[in-house]
Amino acid sequence: MSDSEEESQDKQLKIVVVGDGASGKTSLATRFAQEAFGKQYKQTIGLDFFLKRISLPGNLNVTLQVWDIGGQTLGGKMLDKYVYGAHGVLLVYDITNYQSFENLEDWFSMVKKANEESDIQPVISLVGNKIDLEHMRTVKSDKHQRFCQENGLISQFVSAKTGDSVYLCFQRLAAEILGVKLNKAELEQSQRVVKADIVNYSQDTVARTVNPPRSSMCVVQ
Numbered sequence: 001m002s003d004s005e006e007e008s009q010d011k012q013l014k015i016v017v018v019g020d021g022a023s024g025k026t027s028l029a030t031r032f033a034q035e036a037f038g039k040q041y042k043q044t045i046g047l048d049f050f051l052k053r054i055s056l057p058g059n060l061n062v063t064l065q066v067w068d069i070g071g072q073t074l075g076g077k078m079l080d081k082y083v084y085g086a087h088g089v090l091l092v093y094d095i096t097n098y099q100s101f102e103n104l105e106d107w108f109s110m111v112k113k114a115n116e117e118s119d120i121q122p123v124i125s126l127v128g129n130k131i132d133l134e135h136m137r138t139v140k141s142d143k144h145q146r147f148c149q150e151n152g153l154i155s156q157f158v159s160a161k162t163g164d165s166v167y168l169c170f171q172r173l174a175a176e177i178l179g180v181k182l183n184k185a186e187l188e189q190s191q192r193v194v195k196a197d198i199v200n201y202s203q204d205t206v207a208r209t210v211n212p213p214r215s216s217m218c219v220v221q
C-alpha cells in the first residue's frame with residue numbers, strides 16, 4: 001500500500017474543548033499534543049488548534065483536531081460555529097473551583113443547542129481537571145458522577161500539570177466516537193504515572209528537621 005493510500009485511511013475527528021476560563025483547557029490540549037505544561041496563565045482569545053495522531057486497537061490511526069476554545073467566549077457570537085459538527089466535546093472544569101463546575105450547565109446547553117441542526121451528535125465527556133490539587137478540591141466527586149449519569153456523559157479526572165490520565169481522556173473519547181472498545185491493559189497503559197515535583201531540600205532543611213515527614217513515596221518512570 002502506498003503512503004498516500006495509508007494516510008487516506010486516517011480518520012480525522014473534531015474534538016472541541018470548552019469550559020470556564022482558567023479551568024485548564026489550553027494546558028490539557030498542550031499536555032496531550034505537545035507533552036508540555038506551562039505554569040503561567042495566558043488567556044486564550046478566540047480559539048487555538050492542535051493536531052495529534054493517536055492509535056486505537058485494531059491498528060486504527062486517528063488524527064484528533066483539538067479545538068481549544070477560550071473560556072471568555074460563552075455568550076459570544078462565534079461560539080456556536082466553533083462547536084458545530086464536533087465529533088467529541090470535552091467539558092472541562094477545575095476541581096478546586098466550584099463556580100467552574102456550576103457553569104458547566106451553561107456550556108453543556110450551548111453545546112447541545114449548537115448541534116441541534118447537525119447530522120452528527122457529539123460524544124461528550126465531563127473532565128475534572130487539576131487532580132494534583134486534590135487537597136484543595138471543592139467539587140465532590142459524587143456531584144461530578146451525578147452530572148455524568150443524568151446527562152449520559154463519559155466521566156474523567158485528569159491533571160494537565162502532571163499528565164495524569166490526559167492521554168486516556170482523549171483516547172477514551174475517540175474510542176467511544178468510533179465504537180472501539182479499549183481493553184483493561186490499554187486503559188491502564190494510558191493512565192500515565194504522576195510525576196512528583198522536585199523538592200529543593202537545601203532550602204527546606206530547617207522545616208524538615210523540625211517536622212520530619214512520617215512517610216514519603218516516589219514513583220520512578
Ligand SMILES: Nc1nc2c(ncn2[C@@H]2O[C@H](COP(=O)(O)OP(=O)(O)OP(=O)(O)O)[C@@H](O)[C@H]2O)c(=O)[nH]1
Pocket residue numbers: 019020021022023024025026027028038039040041042043044045069070071072129130131132133158159160161162
Ligand atoms: N495545579 C494545576 N494547575 C493547572 C492545571 N491545568 C492548568 N493549570 C493552571 O491553571 C491556569 C489556567 O490554565 P489554562 O490552561 O490557561 O486555562 P484555560 O481553561 O485554557 O483558560 P482560558 O484560556 O481563559 O479559557 C494556568 O496557570 C495553568 O498553569 C493542572 O492540572 N494542575
